[in-house]
Amino acid sequence: MTRVVVLAGGVGGAKFTLGVREALARRGAPEATVVVNTGDDLWLSGVRLQPDIDSILYALAGVNDTQRGWGRQGDTERVNEELQAWGAGWPWFTLGDLDLGTHLARTGWLRDGATPTQVVERLSARWPLGVRMLPMTDAEVDTRVLLEDGRDLHFQEWWTRYRATLAPSRFDNPGVASAVPAPGVAEAIAAADVVLIAPSNPVVSIGPILRVPGVREALAAASAPVVGVSPIIGGRVVRGMADVCLAAIGVETSAAAVAAHYGARATGGLLDAWLVATEDADAAAAVEAAGIRPVVSPLWMSDVAASAAIVASALEAAGV
Numbered sequence: 171m172t173r174v175v176v177l178a179g180g181v182g183g184a185k186f187t188l189g190v191r192e193a194l195a196r197r198g199a200p201e202a203t204v205v206v207n208t209g210d211d212l213w214l215s216g217v218r219l220q221p222d223i224d225s226i227l228y229a230l231a232g233v234n235d236t237q238r239g240w241g242r243q244g245d246t247e248r249v250n251e252e253l254q255a256w257g258a259g260w261p262w263f264t265l266g267d268l269d270l271g272t273h274l275a276r277t278g279w280l281r282d283g284a285t286p287t288q289v290v291e292r293l294s295a296r297w298p299l300g301v302r303m304l305p306m307t308d309a310e311v312d313t314r315v316l317l318e319d320g321r322d323l324h325f326q327e328w329w330t331r332y333r334a335t336l337a338p339s340r341f342d343n344p345g346v347a348s349a350v351p352a353p354g355v356a357e358a359i360a361a362a363d364v365v366l367i368a369p370s371n372p373v374v375s376i377g378p379i380l381r382v383p384g385v386r387e388a389l390a391a392a393s394a395p396v397v398g399v400s401p402i403i404g405g406r407v408v409r410g411m412a413d414v415c416l417a418a419i420g421v422e423t424s425a426a427a428v429a430a431h432y433g434a435r436a437t438g439g440l441l442d443a444w445l446v447a448t449e450d451a452d453a454a455a456a457v458e459a460a461g462i463r464p465v466v467s468p469l470w471m472s473d474v475a476a477s478a479a480i481v482a483s484a485l486e487a488a489g490v
Contacts (some may be wrong), residue, residue, distance in 0.1 A: 171199055172490050175358050175394075177366035179207030179222040179375030180470070181409060183241045184229035186368040189477025191230065191300045193485065196478070200386065202301040203358040205385075208286065208379045209306075209343055209378030212326055217261045217273040220282055221326070222375065223290060223305060224272060230425040231297035237398070239240045239409075242268040262331045304358070306379040309349035313374055314342045325374060329486040330370065333409035338418040343378050364488040366481070367398035367440070369408070370406075372428050373415035395442040395488040396434055399480060400425040403469055404449035416453060426456035434461030443487040445469060445480065463487070 175189055176183075194200030210221045220293070221240065228234035245266030253259045270272060272293065279289045285308045294303050313325035313356045318337040328336060360364060370376050380386055387395060402425045407413045413423040421431045425446045433439015437479050440461045446453055447469040454464035467483040470476060 172197055172362055172485070173358075173363045174200075174202045174364040174485075175365045176202065176204045176368055177365070177368045177379050178204055178226065179210070179378055181225060183207070183222065183350070183368045183370040183375060184225045185222075185477050186220055186272075186366075186399065186481070187226050187301065188229055188368075188432070188474050189471065189481040191478075192332070192474050192478035193481035195300065200300070203354070203362075204288075204301050204303050204438075205306055205352075205355050205358070205379060207304055207306055207375045207378050209374060209470070210325060211310065211312055212324055214263065216252055217277040219265075219273055220276065220305070223293075223303065226303060227297075227299070227358060230299040230301065230303075230440075233297075241266045241288065245269060254380070260331070281321075285353075287354070287473070302354075302358075303354045304354050306355065306385070307346075307349040307382045308352050309336065309345055309380065311343040311346040311349050312380070313378060314344060316340050316342060319387055319463075329374075329411070332415040338414070339464060340418065341377070341415070343381055346378070346381045347383065349382050351382055351388070355386040356384060358438075359392050362392060362394040363490045364394050365389060365392060365394065365396045366483060366484055367432070367473075369399040369401035370430060371410060371412040371415060372401065372421075373412065373419055376428040384394070386440070387442055390438075395490075396435060396440055397443045397488050398429070398441050399445045399447065399484060400428060400447060400469060402450065403447040408470075418455045424453060425450040426453040426460070429453075429457045429462050430460045436461050445484055445487065 175445045207222045235243045245268045287304045315328040315338050318339045399422045429444040444461040451466045457464040465487045
């Protein structure tokens with residue numbers, strides 16, 4: 171049995187997780203735990219939203235809207251239209267009716283005293299997902315964006331309403347210093363044969379996971395190799411506005427720079443190996459100079475088979 175732990179968030183994380191499930195299924199005895207970013211979470215119209223949890227949940231269940239990249243396939247927006255008529259919620263943040271069903275179930279369970287980990291377990295029980303999902307923490311550590319003009323916005327407002335066009339000076343996760351990893355996260359990392367860092371946004375998807383006290387320590391202590399997959403292909407971000415996020419923390423939008431941002435485990439960082447796209451093969455030397463073993467591989471997640479091939483390359487790089 172190959173025990174795999176994945177750190178993931180966003181649409182890229184959802185596509186990668188589908189590849190993990192497929193690649194491990196071919197081995198006959200898969201065991202995968204996906205630690206999901208919850209920094210995107212928010213309260214809206216009285217309900218708790220967990221966008222990254224839901225993106226990965228819906229993708230694994232096969233009910234996600236692949237055209238929009240978020241929400242449920244074939245969803246309607248009658249309740250959202252009624253909310254807007256009342257002047258409630260955010261007019262630029264659409265909530266589908268089926269999606270709202272998820273949020274209402276989640277909120278009800280939270281109000282009844284369930285933890286986010288228990289809620290994710292209940293949501294996961296509806297469909298045969300093939301992997302175990304865990305939130306990064308049970309604490310509320312939503313991501314805030316401090317703008318250069320001094321304004322402080324929730325990440326979702328900055329990302330969805332303003333499409334990352336307002337210059338950020340930094341990203342914060344209030345409350346993260348007192349948070350702890352969700353039950354099972356540290357244990358899964360300790361028992362893993364390999365830890366994979368998905369090609370998710372390094373700053374606002376993977377970054378919040380790594381800021382939870384205890385996660386970096388668990389990775390440093392793990393006997394399993396840690397292999398990351400570059401979210402940069404051909405010197406560009408694949409999706410979204412990750413380049414704006416990287417620039418805000420002083421990291422160049424390149425495969426080598428993101429690898430250096432994570433750092434080599436041998437020198438106190440995270441990575442043992444780093445998958446670099448064939449389009450960025452010339453970055454391999456810089457990655458190696460940073461103490462990280464580069465692996466040049468096709469990285470476009472065009473379908474599940476392509477994602478599974480990427481995961482297979484990552485597992486091979488880890489020697490499992």
